[in-house]
Amino acid sequence: MSLIPRWEYMTDDAKAMTKRVVLSALVLLLSLWVIRVLIPWVIVALLGYWAFKWLSKGS
Numbered sequence: 001m002s003l004i005p006r007w008e009y010m011t012d013d014a015k016a017m018t019k020r021v022v023l024s025a026l027v028l029l030l031s032l033w034v035i036r037v038l039i040p041w042v043i044v045a046l047l048g049y050w051a052f053k054w055l056s057k058g059s
Helices: 012-058
Strands: none
């Protein structure tokens, strides 16, 4: 016997809660993946901005 009850025997409230938890987990994983992809680009953009400000102030 499995530890997780079968879908057809679950109550409507349990099904709704399961769907919300799965959706929340997917949104969290997607946002973590997007942040992980964007962090190097943000660092490069900040370094470029600081270099541009430093070079334009020096002359």
